[in-house]
Amino acid sequence: MTDKINQVAIVGGVHGNEFSGIYLIKKYQAFPRFATRNSFNTELVWANPEAHYANKRYLHADLNRQFKNADLSNPALANYEQSRAKVLNAQLGPKGNAKTDLLIDLHNTTSNMGACLILTQAGPFYNRLAAYVKMVMPEAIISRDEDHFAAEDHALMCTVGRYGVLVEVGPQSQSVLRQDILELMHTMTQHILDFVELYNSNSLPELPKHTEAFRYLHSIKLPMNEKGERIGMVHKNVQDNDYQPINPSDPIFTLFDDSEICYDGGVTVYPTFINEAAYYDNNLAMSLNEKVLITLDDA
Known part of the structure:
Protein backbone atom coordinates (compact mmCIF):
# COMPACT_ATOMS: atom_id res chain seq x y z
CA MET A 1 0.00 0.00 0.00
CA LYS A 209 -21.29 3.10 2.59
CA HIS A 210 -22.83 5.95 4.60
CA THR A 211 -21.83 7.21 8.05
CA GLU A 212 -23.69 9.92 9.95
CA ALA A 213 -21.57 12.88 10.98
CA PHE A 214 -21.93 16.47 12.15
CA ARG A 215 -20.30 19.42 10.40
CA TYR A 216 -19.44 22.58 12.32
CA LEU A 217 -21.33 25.70 11.19
CA HIS A 218 -20.59 28.45 13.71
CA SER A 219 -20.55 29.24 17.42
CA ILE A 220 -22.92 31.44 19.39
CA LYS A 221 -22.27 33.50 22.49
CA LEU A 222 -24.02 33.83 25.81
CA PRO A 223 -26.45 36.76 26.06
CA MET A 224 -24.68 39.95 27.09
CA ASN A 225 -25.59 43.58 27.64
CA GLU A 226 -23.90 46.59 26.06
CA LYS A 227 -21.26 46.49 28.81
CA GLY A 228 -20.26 42.97 27.90
CA GLU A 229 -21.81 41.51 31.07
CA ARG A 230 -23.62 38.18 30.91
CA ILE A 231 -27.36 38.56 31.34
CA GLY A 232 -28.43 34.95 30.87
CA MET A 233 -27.43 31.31 30.58
CA VAL A 234 -27.90 28.25 28.44
CA HIS A 235 -31.52 27.08 28.60
CA LYS A 236 -32.10 24.03 30.77
CA ASN A 237 -33.69 22.21 27.81
CA VAL A 238 -30.45 22.57 25.87
CA GLN A 239 -27.96 21.95 28.69
CA ASP A 240 -26.31 18.49 28.45
CA ASN A 241 -28.14 17.73 25.18
CA ASP A 242 -25.14 17.83 22.88
CA TYR A 243 -25.93 16.58 19.36
CA GLN A 244 -29.68 16.74 20.03
CA PRO A 245 -31.68 18.85 17.57
CA ILE A 246 -32.47 22.50 18.10
CA ASN A 247 -35.36 23.53 15.88
CA PRO A 248 -36.30 27.04 14.76
CA SER A 249 -38.00 28.93 17.61
CA ASP A 250 -36.79 26.51 20.30
CA PRO A 251 -35.62 28.33 23.46
CA ILE A 252 -31.83 28.31 23.79
CA PHE A 253 -31.15 30.90 26.53
CA THR A 254 -32.87 31.93 29.74
CA LEU A 255 -32.26 35.49 30.90
CA PHE A 256 -32.00 36.44 34.55
CA ASP A 257 -35.38 38.17 34.30
CA ASP A 258 -36.77 34.69 33.41
CA SER A 259 -37.50 35.60 29.81
CA GLU A 260 -36.22 33.35 27.03
CA ILE A 261 -34.26 33.81 23.82
CA CYS A 262 -35.22 31.41 21.05
CA TYR A 263 -33.15 30.08 18.19
CA ASP A 264 -33.79 32.36 15.22
CA GLY A 265 -32.28 30.19 12.48
CA GLY A 266 -34.34 28.72 9.70
CA VAL A 267 -33.14 25.10 9.85
CA THR A 268 -32.59 22.45 12.51
CA VAL A 269 -29.10 22.48 14.02
CA TYR A 270 -27.22 20.27 16.46
CA PRO A 271 -25.30 21.86 19.36
CA THR A 272 -21.93 20.76 20.68
CA PHE A 273 -19.55 22.04 23.35
CA ILE A 274 -22.64 23.24 25.21
CA ASN A 275 -21.61 25.47 28.12
CA GLU A 276 -17.98 24.35 27.82
CA ALA A 277 -16.15 25.81 30.82
CA ALA A 278 -12.97 26.51 28.84
CA TYR A 279 -14.83 28.81 26.45
CA TYR A 280 -16.22 31.17 29.07
CA ASP A 281 -13.29 33.53 28.53
CA ASN A 282 -14.83 34.19 25.10
CA ASN A 283 -18.44 33.92 26.35
CA LEU A 284 -19.10 31.11 23.89
CA ALA A 285 -22.28 29.21 24.70
CA MET A 286 -22.16 26.38 22.14
CA SER A 287 -21.21 25.38 18.62
CA LEU A 288 -23.94 24.69 16.07
CA ASN A 289 -23.64 21.89 13.52
CA GLU A 290 -25.52 20.42 10.60
CA LYS A 291 -26.03 16.70 10.12
CA VAL A 292 -24.22 15.25 7.11
CA LEU A 293 -23.40 11.86 5.62
CA ILE A 294 -19.90 10.62 4.93
CA THR A 295 -19.99 8.44 1.82
CA LEU A 296 -17.32 5.97 0.81
CA ASP A 297 -16.53 6.41 -2.86
CA ASP A 298 -15.29 2.83 -3.21
CA ALA A 299 -18.06 1.15 -1.20
Missing part, protein backbone atom coordinates in the same frame (compact mmCIF):
# COMPACT_ATOMS: atom_id res chain seq x y z
CA THR A 2 1.49 3.32 -1.06
CA ASP A 3 -0.29 5.19 1.74
CA LYS A 4 0.98 3.06 4.62
CA ILE A 5 0.96 4.62 8.09
CA ASN A 6 4.44 4.02 9.50
CA GLN A 7 4.61 6.54 12.33
CA VAL A 8 1.79 7.37 14.77
CA ALA A 9 1.91 9.95 17.54
CA ILE A 10 -0.58 9.95 20.41
CA VAL A 11 -0.61 13.33 22.13
CA GLY A 12 -2.13 14.14 25.50
CA GLY A 13 -2.19 17.23 27.66
CA VAL A 14 -2.31 19.94 25.01
CA HIS A 15 -4.49 21.59 27.65
CA GLY A 16 -2.97 21.27 31.09
CA ASN A 17 -6.23 20.82 33.00
CA GLU A 18 -7.65 18.11 30.73
CA PHE A 19 -6.49 15.11 32.69
CA SER A 20 -7.80 12.17 30.64
CA GLY A 21 -5.32 12.53 27.80
CA ILE A 22 -2.42 13.04 30.19
CA TYR A 23 -3.23 9.94 32.19
CA LEU A 24 -3.97 7.85 29.11
CA ILE A 25 -0.47 8.72 27.88
CA LYS A 26 0.88 7.67 31.28
CA LYS A 27 -1.07 4.40 31.03
CA TYR A 28 0.32 3.70 27.58
CA GLN A 29 3.85 4.52 28.73
CA ALA A 30 3.46 2.02 31.58
CA PHE A 31 1.78 -0.60 29.38
CA PRO A 32 3.16 -0.11 25.83
CA ARG A 33 1.12 -2.97 24.39
CA PHE A 34 -1.89 -0.66 24.31
CA ALA A 35 -0.16 1.87 22.04
CA THR A 36 1.67 -0.46 19.68
CA ARG A 37 0.71 -2.60 16.69
CA ASN A 38 2.87 -4.64 14.35
CA SER A 39 2.78 -2.41 11.28
CA PHE A 40 3.72 1.01 12.72
CA ASN A 41 5.69 2.76 15.43
CA THR A 42 4.00 4.91 18.07
CA GLU A 43 5.38 7.96 19.85
CA LEU A 44 3.70 9.10 23.06
CA VAL A 45 3.79 12.83 23.71
CA TRP A 46 2.81 14.98 26.69
CA ALA A 47 2.30 18.29 24.97
CA ASN A 48 2.02 20.96 27.68
CA PRO A 49 3.45 19.78 31.01
CA GLU A 50 4.08 23.29 32.38
CA ALA A 51 0.40 24.19 32.10
CA HIS A 52 -0.48 20.94 33.87
CA TYR A 53 1.93 21.67 36.72
CA ALA A 54 0.22 25.07 37.06
CA ASN A 55 -3.20 23.35 36.90
CA LYS A 56 -4.25 25.62 34.05
CA ARG A 57 -5.50 25.13 30.50
CA TYR A 58 -2.48 27.12 29.31
CA LEU A 59 0.08 29.58 30.67
CA HIS A 60 0.03 32.33 28.04
CA ALA A 61 -2.04 31.17 25.05
CA ASP A 62 -4.10 28.18 23.96
CA LEU A 63 -1.55 25.68 22.63
CA ASN A 64 -4.21 24.17 20.37
CA ARG A 65 -4.46 27.43 18.42
CA GLN A 66 -0.77 27.86 17.57
CA PHE A 67 -0.23 25.55 14.59
CA LYS A 68 -1.02 27.62 11.52
CA ASN A 69 1.95 27.53 9.19
CA ALA A 70 2.27 31.31 9.32
CA ASP A 71 2.43 31.26 13.12
CA LEU A 72 4.90 28.39 13.30
CA SER A 73 7.26 30.31 11.04
CA ASN A 74 6.91 33.60 12.91
CA PRO A 75 9.80 34.03 15.39
CA ALA A 76 8.04 36.98 17.03
CA LEU A 77 5.47 34.55 18.48
CA ALA A 78 7.57 33.42 21.41
CA ASN A 79 5.48 33.04 24.57
CA TYR A 80 5.49 29.64 26.26
CA GLU A 81 2.77 27.96 24.19
CA GLN A 82 3.88 29.61 20.94
CA SER A 83 7.42 28.38 21.56
CA ARG A 84 6.18 24.96 22.62
CA ALA A 85 4.22 24.68 19.37
CA LYS A 86 7.42 25.23 17.41
CA VAL A 87 9.18 22.53 19.43
CA LEU A 88 6.34 20.06 18.87
CA ASN A 89 6.22 20.90 15.18
CA ALA A 90 9.94 20.14 14.90
CA GLN A 91 9.50 16.92 16.89
CA LEU A 92 6.44 15.55 15.09
CA GLY A 93 6.30 17.50 11.83
CA PRO A 94 7.32 19.68 10.26
CA LYS A 95 3.81 20.54 9.19
CA GLY A 96 3.45 19.93 5.47
CA ASN A 97 6.27 17.38 5.38
CA ALA A 98 5.71 15.51 8.62
CA LYS A 99 7.57 12.50 9.87
CA THR A 100 4.34 11.62 11.73
CA ASP A 101 1.83 9.91 9.44
CA LEU A 102 -1.07 10.04 11.91
CA LEU A 103 -1.38 12.30 14.95
CA ILE A 104 -4.08 11.42 17.50
CA ASP A 105 -4.74 14.34 19.84
CA LEU A 106 -6.59 13.49 23.07
CA HIS A 107 -8.98 15.96 24.74
CA ASN A 108 -11.77 15.98 27.27
CA THR A 109 -14.58 18.50 27.56
CA THR A 110 -16.95 19.62 30.30
CA SER A 111 -19.78 19.23 27.77
CA ASN A 112 -21.89 16.08 27.52
CA MET A 113 -20.47 14.98 24.17
CA GLY A 114 -19.72 11.32 24.84
CA ALA A 115 -16.90 9.93 22.71
CA CYS A 116 -16.37 12.11 19.66
CA LEU A 117 -13.96 11.59 16.77
CA ILE A 118 -13.19 15.00 15.25
CA LEU A 119 -11.90 15.14 11.68
CA THR A 120 -10.28 18.37 10.55
CA GLN A 121 -9.60 17.27 6.98
CA ALA A 122 -11.51 15.45 4.28
CA GLY A 123 -10.44 12.51 2.13
CA PRO A 124 -10.64 8.72 1.69
CA PHE A 125 -8.49 7.89 4.73
CA TYR A 126 -10.68 9.98 7.05
CA ASN A 127 -13.88 8.65 5.50
CA ARG A 128 -12.81 5.06 6.04
CA LEU A 129 -11.64 5.79 9.58
CA ALA A 130 -15.00 7.40 10.40
CA ALA A 131 -16.92 4.49 8.93
CA TYR A 132 -14.82 1.94 10.84
CA VAL A 133 -15.00 3.70 14.21
CA LYS A 134 -18.75 4.23 13.92
CA MET A 135 -19.24 0.59 12.89
CA VAL A 136 -17.30 -0.92 15.81
CA MET A 137 -18.33 1.77 18.33
CA PRO A 138 -21.92 2.74 17.50
CA GLU A 139 -22.11 5.22 20.37
CA ALA A 140 -19.27 7.22 18.85
CA ILE A 141 -19.99 10.63 17.36
CA ILE A 142 -18.23 11.67 14.15
CA SER A 143 -17.56 15.39 13.78
CA ARG A 144 -16.28 17.19 10.69
CA ASP A 145 -14.76 20.38 12.03
CA GLU A 146 -14.16 22.90 9.25
CA ASP A 147 -12.67 20.15 7.10
CA HIS A 148 -12.94 22.37 4.02
CA PHE A 149 -9.90 24.37 5.17
CA ALA A 150 -6.43 23.40 4.01
CA ALA A 151 -4.23 21.97 6.76
CA GLU A 152 -1.85 24.94 6.67
CA ASP A 153 -4.73 27.23 7.63
CA HIS A 154 -5.75 25.09 10.60
CA ALA A 155 -4.40 26.12 14.00
CA LEU A 156 -4.94 22.75 15.69
CA MET A 157 -2.18 20.49 16.95
CA CYS A 158 -3.42 17.43 15.07
CA THR A 159 -2.84 19.11 11.70
CA VAL A 160 0.92 18.81 12.20
CA GLY A 161 0.72 15.15 11.12
CA ARG A 162 0.20 13.99 7.56
CA TYR A 163 -3.14 12.85 8.90
CA GLY A 164 -4.56 14.04 12.20
CA VAL A 165 -7.66 13.55 14.34
CA LEU A 166 -8.91 14.61 17.75
CA VAL A 167 -10.52 12.32 20.30
CA GLU A 168 -12.85 14.53 22.36
CA VAL A 169 -14.63 12.92 25.31
CA GLY A 170 -16.96 14.26 27.99
CA PRO A 171 -18.48 15.30 30.26
CA GLN A 172 -15.51 15.72 32.56
CA SER A 173 -14.78 18.61 34.89
CA GLN A 174 -11.48 20.37 34.51
CA SER A 175 -8.60 19.08 36.66
CA VAL A 176 -10.25 15.80 37.64
CA LEU A 177 -10.23 12.19 36.46
CA ARG A 178 -13.31 10.10 35.67
CA GLN A 179 -13.07 6.38 35.02
CA ASP A 180 -15.95 6.28 32.55
CA ILE A 181 -14.49 9.10 30.46
CA LEU A 182 -10.96 7.69 30.53
CA GLU A 183 -12.34 4.32 29.42
CA LEU A 184 -14.24 5.93 26.53
CA MET A 185 -11.10 7.74 25.42
CA HIS A 186 -9.09 4.53 25.65
CA THR A 187 -11.71 2.56 23.71
CA MET A 188 -11.89 5.05 20.85
CA THR A 189 -8.11 5.34 20.68
CA GLN A 190 -7.79 1.55 20.51
CA HIS A 191 -10.26 1.44 17.63
CA ILE A 192 -8.25 4.07 15.75
CA LEU A 193 -5.05 2.06 16.23
CA ASP A 194 -6.83 -1.13 15.15
CA PHE A 195 -8.06 0.68 12.05
CA VAL A 196 -4.52 1.72 11.14
CA GLU A 197 -3.28 -1.85 11.50
CA LEU A 198 -6.05 -3.11 9.21
CA TYR A 199 -5.55 -0.21 6.81
CA ASN A 200 -1.84 -0.94 6.51
CA SER A 201 -2.44 -4.59 5.70
CA ASN A 202 -5.27 -3.82 3.29
CA SER A 203 -7.56 -6.04 5.38
CA LEU A 204 -10.31 -3.68 6.48
CA PRO A 205 -13.72 -5.33 6.83
CA GLU A 206 -16.57 -4.25 4.61
CA LEU A 207 -17.49 -0.77 5.79
CA PRO A 208 -20.88 0.93 5.69
